[in-house]
Amino acid sequence: MAKWGEGDPRWIVEERADATNVNNWHWTERDATNWSSDKLKALMVGLTVENEEGSCEVTEVSKLDGEASINNRKGKLIFFYEWNLKANWTGKTKAGVKYKGTVEVPNLSDENDMEDLDISISLNKEEPETSLLALMRTKGADKIRQTLGSYVGLMKAEFTQGMILPTANGVAAPQSTHQSKAKLDKTQISSSSSTSAPVNTGVRLPTCKFSLREKFLTSPADLFRVFLNQEMVQAFTRAPATVDGQRGGRFRLLEGNIFGEFIELIPDEKLVMKWRYNNWPAEHYATISMTFVDRSSETELKVECRGVPESEEERTKEGWKRYYFEAIKQTFGFGARLY
Template identity: 80%
Template sequence: MAKWGEGDPRWIVEERADATNVNNWHWTERDATNWSSDKLKSLLLGLSVENEEGICEVTEVGKVEGEASINNRKGKLIFFYEWNLKATWTAKSNAGIKYKGSIEVPNLSDENDMEDLDINISLNKDEPETPLTALMKTKGADKVREALGSYVGFLKTEFTQGMILPTANGVSKPQSSQSKAKVDKTQISSGSTAAPPNTGVKIPTCKFSMRETFLTSPAELFRVFLNQEMVQAFTHAPATVDAERGGKFRLLDGNVFGEFTELVYEQKIVMKWRYNTWPCEHYATITLTFCDRGSETELKAECRGVPESEEERTKHGWQRYYFEAIKQTFGYGARLY
């Protein structure tokens, strides 16, 4: 048995007459059902896609049935969620004709990968056929899947505040809650600027890679990540970027920061990268490789050392607030992988 002040700092051993559950070390459970219901509705309502035929939008979320909870056992968070969702989408063609259809998601749960999620989109039976149905079944389904992925990320970050409070001296510190506006604007950021305590606890980590294609040259895309004005343009927030080996960067009001460890012009960027809510001094290693594909540039992002609990949020954040934001801001749009 560990002695006071030794070993895992969450494991505090002392005689307690009140049997206090110090730092939530023993089994605790938090019901996330009501919070999840509100979050799912807010993420889905108003989603829209458009093309040359017209525009489609999610106008009503009529059914959100299920439950969600988070359990903490000896510092390990266990997530459970299971939802059956139904929503209404409406469309308006460029000719002014309106249509209505439905969206059903019968199996949003912790047992299914987001890529395997069933998203059933159909046009109401009494509606005439329209090409906008195909738009909803493709780009619309992608938007819905992205929103539901955001929900899982928020569940594992925003709602878990305070579930684990390890400290080196046994004094738990309250964690500030995230504001809804901050989270919705910068999911890649944490929403909290206060750095967490350094616990000395080994963190389970993972690695993953992502690929994206941009309609620009490697030199120009390389510049996007290193030019401070361009970074501020695609993040829509203040940033500081010292574009040299050993140079620091800080984005999104300080919620993301790190250091460049290797820069190979037009070919590679290696950086130490972290959210400010990760345990002190813990960084992921992000390697960006730029491959010339003629009129396009293929960007490969290899991420190592990401905390396991942050994997989905980190993936979604890079996809949406780096890759898609760069395409939209600078017009480098290309097909997604």
């Protein structure tokens, strides 16, 4: 047991600008309830699905009870949210016949996986049977899960910033409860050369080209924004990042292991960038072209990589699959089958 006046140094407020929470040891909490309430309503209202029979739209969030908060303890972020949501929807057949119904989500919480989320969709009592109910229970339910999953990702992006305070010895990067291992994995991207300067060999570099495809349960517009919005990039990489999301804008992420420049942007359709690992030969960039294809309830992302050093082909492929595709799906709830 420590003697009086010889307490754990982590509890001692050292000399620093804000004089609080040195080394992020103390429990801190931010209330995200009001922000979440507004965001959930904005995301849900206007949600639409359609097929050959007609279309349906969520018109109002009639009930939203719950709370949300973000906690920091020992430099780790813990996200808590629990909501009971009820919304109204309207349907319209191709013949112009209108129907009304409700959507109930009784337990949107951090304890439930999004794919297992209980969603109850029904017609109002006075409404006759319609095939639009089946549309809402299939495509509608899928899109609602996708939308509520994006709420979770956006909350993490919004509230991660500022939760991890600077320590006495420098700036601490945001970390979630699963980040310690993720951070270790990411440093392995650049293997032994992450701390050394790129080498200019002065010889022609053998390169290769390859393509990747992945499907995401979201719209092209939402997926396009993930790559250009700095807060969203920081959310799925779980680390500080610099992203200037415009033509000619530069980006740097994963602790500087990846950086480059956006050279072509066609909103919601195509994104082209100069892209490199920091240990590639000096000034050598690959060209990454991303095409966003609307597949109704999904977006197919086609990624073409040109100019990748031959020796880096497998590492680059695995890096894109793991640190872009899988991370984006897990963070924003855009999960879809892999192929």
